[in-house]
Amino acid sequence: MKEFIPWADELSVGIEEIDEQHKVLVVLINKLYDETVKPHPNSTVVEDILNELVQYTIVHFALEESLFRIFDYPYYEAHRKQHEELKKEVIAIQTKFRTDAKAVNLELIHFLRKWLREHIMGTDKKYTGFFLEKGLKGSWTKRSWIGKIWDSVYSK
Numbered sequence: 001m002k003e004f005i006p007w008a009d010e011l012s013v014g015i016e017e018i019d020e021q022h023k024v025l026v027v028l029i030n031k032l033y034d035e036t037v038k039p040h041p042n043s044t045v046v047e048d049i050l051n052e053l054v055q056y057t058i059v060h061f062a063l064e065e066s067l068f069r070i071f072d073y074p075y076y077e078a079h080r081k082q083h084e085e086l087k088k089e090v091i092a093i094q095t096k097f098r099t100d101a102k103a104v105n106l107e108l109i110h111f112l113r114k115w116l117r118e119h120i121m122g123t124d125k126k127y128t129g130f131f132l133e134k135g136l137k138g139s140w141t142k143r144s145w146i147g148k149i150w151d152s153v154y155s156k
């Protein structure tokens, strides 16, 4: 079965750990799609996915923003504002669903796909060159990430 959002190179920001986090968001939107296109979507499943999507979005954005602060990213404020907007939108979908389960329809899920793809490709990709220049390595694994960021900042 073709996935609603197939992972593709064009979605990669070139930093493995961030790609892994973006993949989690892709999986959640794919799951939401798969459940919604069923003849009888299970509202508990939809609610769980939406809750996870909201939570993970908040965690992921917080991680990006802390990197921006650590490395003095010049577009921090503009990027943070966009995160605020995106967070509001995904929370609005969650709220809408609580009062009207049918509100989460294909149109909304297409909106979420656009929401994620455009942010990754239009805004996130702009930070890659900056981070690599600051010494981050695209191949760092999760376990060693924080320590390495710490070292690279404090060994200056």
Ligand SMILES: [Fe+2]
Binding pocket: 061, 064, 079, 083, 119, 123, 124
């Ligand atoms: Fe972002």
